[in-house]
Amino acid sequence: MWQRFLSLDPRIIYGLLIVAILIPFFTNMSVPVEVMPLTKQAFDVIQSLPAGAKVVISYDYGFGTQPEHDPILVALLGHLARRDAKVYAMASVADGPMLAEGTLRTYESLGKKYGTDMVNLGFFAGGEAGLAALCKDVRSVYRTDLRGTRLDDIPMMKDVKTISDFALIISANSGPTGGALVDVWIRQTVVPYKSKLLIGLSAIMIPQAMPYIQSKQVVGLVGGLRGGAEYEMLAGSPGDATRAMGAQSSTHFLVLTLILLGNIGSWITRRGKSIERGAEHVD
Amino acid sequence: MLIPGRVFSFLSLLVLAGVIFGEMWRAKRGFRHEIRKIPALEGLEEGIGRATEMGRPIHFSAGVTALTTARAPDILASLEYLSYVASRCASMGTKLIATVAQGDTYAATEEVVRSAYLRQGAADKLPADAVRFLGSEQYVYASGITGILTKEKVATNIMIGRWADETLFVSEAGHMAGCFQIGGTNNPYQIPFFVVICNYVLLGDELFAGSAYLSQDPMELGAVAGQDFGKAVAAVLIVIGSVLAALNIPFLANLLKG
């Protein structure tokens, strides 16, 4: 029996996974979310921003990780709106500007106006080199925003010359190929300009970012859908990330159960084989 | 003239560069650096042999990253492996399929494969579709590879280079297609997927060391020896720094910040 279980058709596992994901959505299952210190740290960073602070949000992720990053950014934007921050959206990947347009609608829906409270500068090419050039002189990389308006005609761009003019940089990062990774932002903004960097990462990248948190090169981290749910909780506005926690919990439970059963089956099978071999020896 | 806060970094760079070039100079003068055999390189031989015996192709891929990014060294190291694999395929008559995601990598990959076949005197045996451009978007590229692994019944799937989210996609598809798999990347958060699924893995820095081992180029071997010096110094500094930090002596921390 265990042999058959161990060579289970992957499609059965896929079917179980689909059920595990769908049940929480249809039953409106809610699970308690405990806020972790890292997310609280990120929340405090934004909470401490003065009114009118200039904040860069860099969309360094593609549409593959959009379901993970968008809830994080929507939660952050909600908080930034309450702090009356001015949001400057840019992107180191080609998909970024359109993803920015999507999330900036949230900012607009909170009463913010394009051109005075938010601007979408668009894509900057060149990855690290492009970022280095941008840090030295924003206008060396951007002449207009995504909608074609000259930067000098945008009120909130008046006092913006270099990266030092921003109070905070937020990089929503999925480790994009050709884009600006977390270590790139640290090398080009934190080290030379002592900028404050907050990162919104895919869950898979959290372990890799821990050295930067501990060395205080990154001031805050919101990680994965769980981080997004925690931030929504802190901000008092549950959204997509909180709704997904039920499904995330059930799928984790399923995967762990399968791993446990797989190990039990593997152990029983190995034990059975060694008993058989022992019996053959005796014969 | 030196910017405060970067003095130690600059001096470290000079010292490390000096050691690396020194070892390369020694290598050029005939000194032989020995690198321990990396298990994944044995796996490479095993994979090539398996594909040859089965009469099925080998697939090689370096990942989605372009040569014009800061991760170019990873791709260049990968091309060393491709050069070796292409040479072996040319000499053993095994079909090679090399897939690329970027235009600049396409040109370099074609050149490497063609040169390898020429060196073996098998330029006429190089298939016209040995190098295939699949598309620069991550999942498009991964889907393309999945199709090739299944439809062309690839025996050995080699994924060595700079890999990102497409790692699990491709390696799991390779497993389902029954491929023997060798993976290698310098990307820390993709290494676990290779470890779990592939038969052999090159971990992080082994990517660079392995390419030197394969090419047996004295200059490359010298560079690897120089790198080892850098890692040894880092390890010593970590130990000393930990002890000093425990004793509340900030000398080393202040020195590193200077």
Add this chain to the structure above:
Amino acid sequence: MATRISRAVLLVAGLGVTLDFFLKFPPLNTAISTIMAWIPLIVSFSVIIGGINVVLIHKDNIAKKKREWLYSLVLLAFFAITLFVGLTQGVSSETYNVLYYRILVVCGNSLSGILAFFIASSAFRAFRANNLEAALLLVAGAAVMLGQVPFGVLLWKGFPALSDWIMNYPNLAAQRGILIASGVGFMAVSLRLIFGYSKIQGSSE
């Protein structure tokens, strides 16, 4: 001759950018700033070239009726439609948003969603505690997973703290080790590239 010129340019640019990071020397800093400002322009052209490349390759597939040429036709059709809509109506238009959010983003999300299934099947197959190291890996992985989800807290209140400890101590140490080793390796390859010692460039002198 061409190789020599390109290697000379690589040497000057590589050394210049490196020294610019460490030295405060206005003529150098200004020159490098100018060069750095050119890079986004050059890379932007490579994006255009990439697009042209895609068109040429798939046009060739269709003309010669190569394997799966129908997919190439679909690709070129969508390429043309998206380009036309983007240029005529702009990227903020309703039509462009439909093409982007209702087709491209949905397809991209679906593809990346498949990863969840692959993770589940590979975890079931491969996470076996066959030896001590594998058992430690399994326990650590399970602890971190349970610490990340609200369900874990319901099982045992200590999972989040245990997960935090694993992330902040063993994981951090390992990540630092990998970062340092990779960084040194990266530096060595970059130095070889800058000074023209890479075989792939054409010589190792």
